Amino acid sequence: MLARSHFIPLLVLVPAIAFAQDVQVVKIGFSSPLSGPQSAAGKDNQGGVQMAVDRLNAQGMVVGGKKLKFELQIEDDQADPRAGVSVAQKLVDSGVKAVIGPYNSGVTIPASKVYNDAGIVIATVSSNPKITQQGFFNVFRVAANDIQLGGKIAQYAAKELKVKRVALVDDRTAYGQGLANEFEKVAKANGIEITGRDFTTDKSTDFMSILTSIKAKKPDAIFYGGYAPQGGPMTRQMKQIGLQALMLGGDGICSAEMARLGGDSVGSNVYCTQGGAMLDKLAEGKTFAADYRKQFNRPPEVYAVSFYDGMMLVAQAMKAANSIDPAKYGPALAKIQYKGVAGSYEFDDKHDLKQSPVTVFQFKGGEPVPIASY
Template identity: 35%
Template sequence: MKTRILAAGFGLLSLAATSAWADILVAIAGPMTGQYASAGDQIRKGAELAVADINAKGGVLGQKLKLEIGDDACDPKQAVSVANTMVNKKIAFMHGHWCSSSTIPASEVYNEAQIVMATVSTNPQVTERGLKNIFRIMGRDDQQGVVAGNYLVDHFKGKKIAVVDDKSAYGKGLADEIAKAMEARGVKPALRESITAGEKDYSGLVSKLKSAGIEVLAFGGYHTEVALILRQAQQAGLKLTVMGGDTMTNSELVTAAGPMADNVLFTFAPDPRKNPAAAAVVKKFRDAKVEPEGYVMYAYAAMQLFAEAAQKAKSTKYKDLEKALREGSFDTVIGKLSFDAKGDNKLPGFMVYQWKGGQYDYVK
């Protein structure tokens, strides 16, 4: 009997040791396939380098991070399925999803399972539902919409401005906020329309814009639709300036729209590539032939955020991480992050950018 007890004891010790040195599973989720897959690729590249760098420095609490990747294709139902899969894998942290329409339902699953998550999704409802597990490392549409709306009013006086959305949670939310900001300044959109994302022909919209004498299009949606609208507008002899949101950071816009991409303005957070504290990481990406545009640095920062929070909490348990994230301040490649009671970034900022010659930069 004593021998069996001793053997059982050694077995427990062995199991405990194995558990103590098991990998910590962290995850990303977003459109790894589908029409927005280039954004998913940005997220994956950012997270992969961050995990490699964190592991090279000893990991987190003496354990290595292992990255899981979920593909939701920006489809809400698929996002819920991905979330359930990640819960079953017992991840400690999620960076995702990307489309607000995916993040909102998926976050309910992670919240119920008590898994903390960081997101760049900008729809206000991401953090307005009272969930305690979600932390937004980007600003909100009711912040960038004001910046975009004010810029349009200030720089396009006397021009006819249309506001169009793609019916998504992100796109409609942003378009509504731009229209609201314009109207608060006494400028009513000359046209307010919606399109369906993913269509191959927007000539009907272009005809409406041309008939109404529209010169500026404020668009709530993604870069793929903007590229097609610009090409078809050019074919119809309509010169358009487009004001978009943070999803216009994708260089795929230039590939698809060609020189017409130079007509695109957009709002986005301060460019992390210009952050002196991030210079070494930016160089590492570029040395690997990866341009850290768009969401690349945000995915890197999300993994830094988790690692710092776990080190401060001395734990990867939900309650400890949630408390550390809510109370702490964290240094990342996108700057210092801290969060309010809703989980929103306390220091959001949006700048106006323009594409020129295949690169985007602040509007001069």
């Protein structure tokens, strides 16, 4: 009896040890601005990737005969190119198998070389066309680019809003300039007159001199290439000086942060574009929004869903390749056909999405509300 009582725990213990050895920890990097003016966007992004990791870990995905446990390494790139490169080197040195991010084009352009040279796959929402024109195999864009975002709002302004004269303002970032360039190109092709182009920065808060000059030219709208921390105050200052023009922009102003900073000056006069289909028209979109709010006690804003889908894409590619090695699952990602929350994902030879629907939003009740898909 004594020998048997000693033997039974050993039978229980051995499988437990074997099971523990079968768990493979997979480090995933995350790069977004978590401090400074764009921190609200960064935290929105973080929520999306965190929700994906939590779900993947709950599912217990098995790759190479081992159950995967994804662990996030969260880094604040401050929306600054130099900080973004430092973050990239830190994530590479720590042995991440993929990076979800960065968020800003100005960060992604220099950081992408660091990741690509190290053989690390990145899934970014950054929209400047240059990002995927560098020929980096490990760089994938999981959202619309500036050509799509800027061009579609220009078409909408001409055809639906019947805008004739537009003033351009951009924040001199890679994102803002690229977006304004694409808007200008398509606007002119659709018969819109550009009354002038002014420049600010992504740190500015006072736009009075620019707006006073613009007011004298009597535009029907201002197109702002930049982000909500400047777009909100700019719209408020437009109201203060009696500049009655529509405010148009891309995904950078397409968030509740715009209304929080602009107050009652941000309403039906503000239109913006965001990559992806209209979430409230999709069952998966409604479920995602409800689950996100339940987990984080706040609604998802612009790119939470894209960071979620980006993480899921990487995991599916690992499963398809039966490997967590970027050199092996990268080619699988390049060929993937995947139905995510925000839409269907399939990449062209530059690793841009083959099809990326763009949704036009109008602000109502302090929130961007989808009104049309192009």
